[in-house]
Amino acid sequence: MNSFRRAVASAFTIAEIEARKVRHDSTELWMRTVQPALWLLIFGTVFNAIRGIAPGGYSYLQYIAPGVLAQSVLFVAIFYGITIVWERDVGLLTKLLSTPSPRISVVVGKTLAAGVRGIFQGIMIFALALIIGVNLRFDPLDVAGVFFVVVLFAMCFASLSMTLASFLRTRDRMMGIGQAITMPLFFASNAIYPVSLMPPILQDISTYNPLSYVVDAMRAMLLTGDYANLPLDILVLLATTVALIACASVLLKKLIE
């Protein structure tokens, strides 16, 4: 039990390191809000005006707001593998792994940090939605639920990214894989259009795409209030996250060998 408490404490310390860095220089955090803002303000507004896609009687802006949030969290999380490779290159990872803190704390701590960045993205996108008058259900419990999903989702993809880093080992390759994964995941999901509009093959792919479950959960809480799929969404996400964190923790050592 004592060792479990220590592992948790260490994970929070690792996350604290990230938080302190952001406090010293938050430029990156603000830059990260530019892309989702463009999706909402330009893409969203234009398609909203066309009224081509209006699923379930919601406006298009209402429809994509949860999708844009999920996408921006995905982008934040998927680059955590680059961070860990960079830390390996400058010797920080060796230093972290030579402390008595367990490997899993390092991984969980990093993913938690990704979650905190995700929450910041969420706040910015909510603020933007309020400003441009997108009507979402801002019920406190729902918002809390959305943040929970955001954190879990960020942890999921940050650990995926760190798992990949153990195999790919260089920053350049991680940049490449980051680009290669994010866009297909985004387009083969229900983030910016309903799955029913996709060709059948893409529909199948979308069933295996964790992003679809995330967007579905967020949409349930922010838009429809229909929680029927919520348990499944969260279960899929939780199971994937636990599996990937385990993978990343076991493989982390490969990076410094």
Place this chain on the structure above:
Amino acid sequence: MMTATIQTTERSAVEEAAIAVEVSGLTKAYSKGLKAVDSISFEVRKGEIFGLLGPNGAGKTTTIKMITTLTRPTSGSVRVFGVDALVSPQEVRQMLGFVPQAISVDGDLTGYENLLVFAKLFYVDRSERNKRIHEALQLFGLADRADDLVKHYSGGMMRRLEIAQALVNRPKLLFLDEPSIGLDPYSRMQVIDHIRQLNRDFGTTILITTHDMAEADELCDRLAIMNLGKIATTGAPRELKKTVGGDIVTVTVRGAWTGSVPPDIGSVVSTENGVLKVLTPDGEKAIPRITDYIEDAGGVVESVSLNRPTLDDVFMKYTKASLQQEGSFTEARSARRSISRHGK
């Protein structure tokens, strides 16, 4: 009979208590059968500064990585203060501090924060933490820069901060991999002073790897020279220097003189054009006796010089076969790069 047995076990317990690191039959093999470390055994005693020397690629860093549980050995065993590193790696890491070759402080945090987060990762007691951090910053001359981001520090300051981490976490055993590489002479001196201070004031056992033979000679109580994955020799610097021969006294003589010295001073190596070379166990004591002898015999001594064997000679003797000049260049360059990268 009975008492004899008890005595033996007692003695071995005492011996064990005096040993910080016990490495035996340690091997690290990579694929293709290449052995980075080939069945080495050595001991580091409690409270000493132990040097691990050797050319690049000799296996020093791999050895350190295995002791610090960062890499799993292919075979062999490591015990740190009696704890098996393969069985309880976390318990072993709790006793260790590690300063890797590349500067590994976090440039995006302040000096204070660097010490704070690593103290937390080492589970330093909350009530002790701040006191120790401020003490360490004070002692290492970093107090007035404590709240600056480390990326604005000089290379020497970064190194000092890394060693200050050891002062906060109080490891029983501190590993330093090339601690002074890429530093200017003044920073180097400061770093060495601090290492000594840790050893003297806190009883920290220190294991250091270095290419700098003068540094090893001055700092280490005992050392091991590694070559091609094996331990070539171990001993105190003084003993090792004896193995490459004694001191050579060179005397330039003018005037009438037979060209010999009494055998109890030393043996004459050569006499050419009035230059006499004498091999002797202790050069400093031999000099006045040699000059007195020559002047008594009617010669005039013009100049005397003393040449003692250095650790360089020892190093060359045991590693000549595999020494590659190019290697140490790239290593120094990469360390310098790592310092400048943090500085950006």
